[in-house]
Amino acid sequence: MRDEIHFVLNGRIQRVAGCAGDITLLQWLREQAHLRGTKEGCAEGDCGACTVTMARPNGDGRLDYRPVNACILFLGMIDRAAIRTVEGLADPDGNLHPVQTAMIKADASQCGFCTPGFIMSLYAAWQNGNGLAPDDIDNTLAGNLCRCTGYRPIVAAAATLDRARKSDIGNSDMAHDGAMLEALKNMPDSAADLCLGDPSCRFLAPVTRISFAEAYAENSEAIIVGGATDVGLWVTKQHRKLGCMIWTGGVAGFEQIDDDGDMLRINPAVTHQQLLQKIADDAPEIAELLRRFGALQVRSSGTVCGNIANASPIGDLPPVLIAIGSKIELSTGNKSRRFDLENFFLDYAKQDRRAGEFVSAVIMPRGPHPYLRCYKISKRFDQDISAVMLAANIRVRDGVIDHVRLAFGGMAGIPKRAGTAEARLVGKPLDVEHFRDAAAALPDDFTPLSDMRGSAEYRMLSAQNLLMKYGLELVSGKTMRLAGDGLTTGLEGWE
Amino acid sequence: MSTRRIAGDIQTSQHHDSAAKHVCGEAVYVDDIAVPANCLTVLIGQSSHAHARITRLNLSAVAAAPGVVAVMSAADIPGVNDCGPVIHDDPVFASDEVCYVGQSVFAVAAVNMAAARAAITLADIDYEPLPAILTIDAAMAAGSYLGPPSEMIKGDSKAALAAATHQLKGRLYAGGQEHFYLEGQAALAIPGEDGDIQLFCSSQHPSEVQHKTAEMLGLANHAVTVETRRMGGAFGGKESQGNLPAMTAALAAYLTGQPAKTIYDRDDDFMLTGKRHDCRIDYHVGFDDEGRVLAVEFTQALRCGMSWDLSAGIAARAMCHADNAYDIPHMKINNYCCLTHTQSNTAFADLAVHRGCLASNG
Numbered sequence: 034m035r036d037e038i039h040f041v042l043n044g045r046i047q048r049v050a051g052c053a054g055d056i057t058l059l060q061w062l063r064e065q066a067h068l069r070g071t072k073e074g075c076a077e078g079d080c081g082a083c084t085v086t087m088a089r090p091n092g093d094g095r096l097d098y099r100p101v102n103a104c105i106l107f108l109g110m111i112d113r114a115a116i117r118t119v120e121g122l123a124d125p126d127g128n129l130h131p132v133q134t135a136m137i138k139a140d141a142s143q144c145g146f147c148t149p150g151f152i153m154s155l156y157a158a159w160q161n162g163n164g165l166a167p168d169d170i171d172n173t174l175a176g177n178l179c180r181c182t183g184y185r186p187i188v189a190a191a192a193t194l195d196r197a198r199k200s201d202i203g204n205s206d207m208a209h210d211g212a213m214l215e216a217l218k219n220m221p222d223s224a225a226d227l228c229l230g231d232p233s234c235r236f237l238a239p240v241t242r243i244s245f246a247e248a249y250a251e252n253s254e255a256i257i258v259g260g261a262t263d264v265g266l267w268v269t270k271q272h273r274k275l276g277c278m279i280w281t282g283g284v285a286g287f288e289q290i291d292d293d294g295d296m297l298r299i300n301p302a303v304t305h306q307q308l309l310q311k312i313a314d315d316a317p318e319i320a321e322l323l324r325r326f327g328a329l330q331v332r333s334s335g336t337v338c339g340n341i342a343n344a345s346p347i348g349d350l351p352p353v354l355i356a357i358g359s360k361i362e363l364s365t366g367n368k369s370r371r372f373d374l375e376n377f378f379l380d381y382a383k384q385d386r387r388a389g390e391f392v393s394a395v396i397m398p399r400g401p402h403p404y405l406r407c408y409k410i411s412k413r414f415d416q417d418i419s420a421v422m423l424a425a426n427i428r429v430r431d432g433v434i435d436h437v438r439l440a441f442g443g444m445a446g447i448p449k450r451a452g453t454a455e456a457r458l459v460g461k462p463l464d465v466e467h468f469r470d471a472a473a474a475l476p477d478d479f480t481p482l483s484d485m486r487g488s489a490e491y492r493m494l495s496a497q498n499l500l501m502k503y504g505l506e507l508v509s510g511k512t513m514r515l516a517g518d519g520l521t522t523g524l525e526g527w528e
Numbered sequence: 529m530s531t532r533r534i535a536g537d538i539q540t541s542q543h544h545d546s547a548a549k550h551v552c553g554e555a556v557y558v559d560d561i562a563v564p565a566n567c568l569t570v571l572i573g574q575s576s577h578a579h580a581r582i583t584r585l586n587l588s589a590v591a592a593a594p595g596v597v598a599v600m601s602a603a604d605i606p607g608v609n610d611c612g613p614v615i616h617d618d619p620v621f622a623s624d625e626v627c628y629v630g631q632s633v634f635a636v637a638a639v640n641m642a643a644a645r646a647a648i649t650l651a652d653i654d655y656e657p658l659p660a661i662l663t664i665d666a667a668m669a670a671g672s673y674l675g676p677p678s679e680m681i682k683g684d685s686k687a688a689l690a691a692a693t694h695q696l697k698g699r700l701y702a703g704g705q706e707h708f709y710l711e712g713q714a715a716l717a718i719p720g721e722d723g724d725i726q727l728f729c730s731s732q733h734p735s736e737v738q739h740k741t742a743e744m745l746g747l748a749n750h751a752v753t754v755e756t757r758r759m760g761g762a763f764g765g766k767e768s769q770g771n772l773p774a775m776t777a778a779l780a781a782y783l784t785g786q787p788a789k790t791i792y793d794r795d796d797d798f799m800l801t802g803k804r805h806d807c808r809i810d811y812h813v814g815f816d817d818e819g820r821v822l823a824v825e826f827t828q829a830l831r832c833g834m835s836w837d838l839s840a841g842i843a844a845r846a847m848c849h850a851d852n853a854y855d856i857p858h859m860k861i862n863n864y865c866c867l868t869h870t871q872s873n874t875a876f877a878d879l880a881v882h883r884g885c886l887a888s889n890g
Contacts, residue, residue: 063559069553069556069560072557074710074712076793076794082710119551119552120553122552123552132551133548136550136551137543137547138543140547142546144710144762145549145550145555146557146710147710148551149550149551149553152553178708178710180708180709180761181761270795
């Protein structure tokens, strides 16, 4: 057991011992390392002012740079990673990084408080070699707020970087990758489990599946932490003392997506961004849902299994995973059981998870899913919690619908299928009339609640309209989407 | 002719003088200033009631909590208990009555934020709830105003409206707005020689911070020095609302002799500070067959919150800009500054010019 974190900070190896179990990376940077260029804007992973990059070796022997919100990342989660902050970009002679120069030249800072976060989001894109093309910039910067309304010059700065990078491929940062990889590989004692903090708050980072299961068996009250995009807020916003946390991210193999050609096995530490990249071609509907789910910083930290285990009634992933017939695997030390994901959610805040079990995988059909559609209604288009979410999937054989899955979020205390509405479609031809009939049956399936995101009436009407839209889209072969400047494709017969 | 150029002249495109520091993380904001090891963290204890009488305030458990160095309430203020910018109706700490959820009732100065957070939960406060007015509609119905309504008159709107071929009447509402400066309210106070206080503030009005702090501590103005290097956004939200964090830090430094810092986190900032005035405007317009506007009457109601803050000036802006760019021969504008049991609304970029313009453009 190790009580010391090892990581690389701005190119230098650091060993840190004696820190609290729930200290965040931002607190450590500002208060212990006296690196105050990284700012706290919201302390809940929304504004991006605290963005730093966290790099780990990927499967191809290169470093994969993730922009992450340091404000909700526990310090233990940077173990054996390379962190770079805004102070670490200029070279030792004081020459600025091209990302920094581009921001100055475009006059892209005003009050300057958000600037370090923007710089680090751009730096991650620069290092990864994607995210700087004109169509990608908004996505790259979506997790960074600027309140002086400086987005135009910031985007202009980003737009100059795509070409700059191509002509500067031998940049010293790239050359440093090799040295950093070597340093990460040779971290002392990195094969030992990590335990930070004191008995009032411990952070455990087991490094093998066996030691993870043992740690959870010994600490059955522990909170399992994936990306801390929710648990982090329990600490920074609710000021809770969590007692014991066990992190999935240090376990060898937990960060992998296993692909057998038919099914994808999503292991516990796989992030939303990893999944998005994996399925972008086969299942663009799911990729787009993941993109809207959260900004890059959140997608790069938050995990799929964490999102399932968290069991929010309005979580966006469960409906779509249920719609394609995914399974969940729960494990204890030596036993695993696997069942349909839809049966995991029993009632509001109640799941079929026994003491000592953890979510060891989500198993999803690889796709393609030609009839899958995901519709999300939220107050803000991107990065918002759904008021209503429909993931709909059918199978058509010989012109007849023979399988139907209509999975809704926001309509009940749990993500739930609309059994009555589904039954109205089974055995019917692909015809708008039957979707209208199914939509009319939704009140038999759901009695939604009223809350700040929508009234019960609004939710029901939205759900019915989404189901109608699904039918119209399938029948017409067209899609109707809000994109950029508004409604791009209309549907004939839409009333 | 000589073409000698002056550095920074208007002929030359200039980058932001701090741009290189911004992009390197070297621009220093208040919370970035290196402080002595004995610097205290100040945290404000807030009201849990919109409107109530404080019947008991017992802070002994707060004072006894681990890491707490000082507890401050109205009784600990040596001078004037007020942080209001114009009218003295904005207590630093509520003494007898609280007037909004989130209002400052006391503050704790502790060795770190964790100790301060734990300590403020130990406050023993009894409230006797009083009726609360939260909305413009409720305030107008109850006649709850900060002062007498204002009226501006041009021509004879009543007669012109009666004579107009067409008339329209209606009501519109415009919501409030949170400033969301990326850097929350922040102030650092360092005690100096002879009882002097040096303040580093994220404030749009450092001289007001100086005057209010001196008044609160019963010091001469020269004993308080205020420095504002830069702000991480403000948009009007740090004009008067920067006073309270600065003054609580100064009071802690004054009472303990140690440096002290008040940094609002985002949640506290939302609760403590005023925002843009939301408003209700009733309009009555008369016009001819060609659509020419002949006469207008506006009744503007602004939700000012529990004190004046800068609302008088803001209301004046809303009235003075009500005709926007139009020449309307007959006008009457009535303005009501509604007293509500909510945060005291404050300056916000353009003050209330667009609130006034809104109705004439609608």
